[in-house]
Amino acid sequence: MDTETNTTTVCPKCSGQMERGGLRGDSSLVWGRIKETSIFGVKAVQMIPPAYVIDAYRCGNCGYLEMYAPREQGK
Numbered sequence: 001m002d003t004e005t006n007t008t009t010v011c012p013k014c015s016g017q018m019e020r021g022g023l024r025g026d027s028s029l030v031w032g033r034i035k036e037t038s039i040f041g042v043k044a045v046q047m048i049p050p051a052y053v054i055d056a057y058r059c060g061n062c063g064y065l066e067m068y069a070p071r072e073q074g075k
Ligand SMILES: [Zn+2]
Pocket: 011, 012, 013, 014, 015, 016, 059, 060, 061, 062, 063, 064
């Protein structure tokens, strides 16, 4: 999965060329399973590890974003 750093894919919306990038700058930009709990009637959402780092592909033509989370955070 990580063999090429400049992989391009084709946009599923407009067939434009998509460029690989990432979402960074905020520690909450990871994917994880969530568990909804209700304590004394108050709903809370908990994130269950492991968390995955998000890779995003952006279409240079229409701006469509496609996201993948192939790697576990911290690995
Ligand atoms: Zn597009």
